[in-house]
Amino acid sequence: MKTAVAKTKNVLAAFDAYQHLSEAALNNTPSIAMFTGQAGLGKTTAGSYLFVQADGILVRCLKSDTLGTFLERLSQELGLDQRARKADMLKFIVHELAVTGKPLFIDECDYIAERQDVLETIRDIYDLANVPIILIGYNQLPKKVKRLEQLYSRISQHIEFQPADLDDITTMASELVTDTAINPDLLAELLHASKGNFRRIHTGLNTIEAFARSNAMPSINVVQWGEQQFFPSVN
Template identity: 30%
Template sequence: MRNITVPVKNVALLAAQGQALLSAPQRLTHRLGLIHGDTGLGKTTGTAWFAIKHSAYYVRAMAAWRTPSALLRSICRELEIPRRRYLDDMLNDIVNKLSMEGRPLFIDEADYLVRFDDIRDTIMDMQDMSVMPIILVGMKGIKNEIKKSDKFDNRFLIDVEFNALDMDDARLITDQLCEVQVSDDLLADLYKFARGNTRRITTGLYRIEQVAASLDVTSMDLAKFREARGTYFLGVAA
């Protein structure tokens, strides 16, 4: 499998909306962004690609976090800021560095955070004071949690939802990632099994590559795959 980010529709939408957020004038002081969708649709991969491309800071939230201090300590580590004893000192250090460097901040797995009032307020404070974009990444349900606070919800400038891939996306991923030529009938069978889930499609393509390697061939069709593998992708009946 080739290690590249494929510009499927979800990624293209993120690139366009993300650029709009980063390019928004500073007078639009409320510059929060949201990336959300079901698991396995490529959010983390797409977000990491965009964050690296724009030299953004990237933090992953944890289920155990319940207070602003856990979030601020993690951001300080990412920004290589010495740990401070008091929350307001950590917050000021983070704000100063974000402002000085002009780099956005991504917070992945933000579902764990937005249900807590104190953490939501801290995120708003960071964004207001630094005037730098902060982008939250989470599961599909995160949007409903955000909407529980009008003050928080009104600060989001972009809303990027990752959806299931269509067949055109599946073919694009196959052609750009898979190092084996995959026939239309085999891809259709994989797509039916994966139901548009990016992770399942890419894992299925890896299995196709394995079968092709075992047969010492450079192309695979449905009949050849089933003869060698049965009707199975990922160890589960398709």
């Protein structure tokens, strides 16, 4: 399979939201976005794709994060090669973002959504650097962020990632699978088995392609697939 990002509805919606965000930043209007949804719906994949396309900065939050560790990792992503005081790291971050204009992508935001000091600092970074910020997390993120109205009021785009549908899985098969053509009936079976989870669909497509390749099948349908498993069995 290709190492690429398929242009599913979620990815296209995220890209469109980012375009609006970039324009908003130029006009000094609110330019913070949230990408939210259940696990496996492609939030991180879409964020990583946009991060590369926009030449942005990506930082992943950790469960153990404090304000200090969050600032330290973000500073390192921006090129700071030594530890510093929190105030100095914040000054460095704001300066680098303001000068470069790079958008900031913050993944796994649920880990820091209960920490008001981190959220307030993200708001400070946004206000002082004036660059787009994209917060990526699970379904409860908007509710948690809403408790800090000063940050929540700056959010102008919110994409709620949805489970895959038949169009999405067809797009994924077309853009990612290279060695065989997967018939619509087998794609529908995989969609049902995965419950629309993009991560599991990717696993299933890879499994189908490997099977078809090992059996020299230029195409494969649901009858040829038989009773095989799309995903590794868990005992």
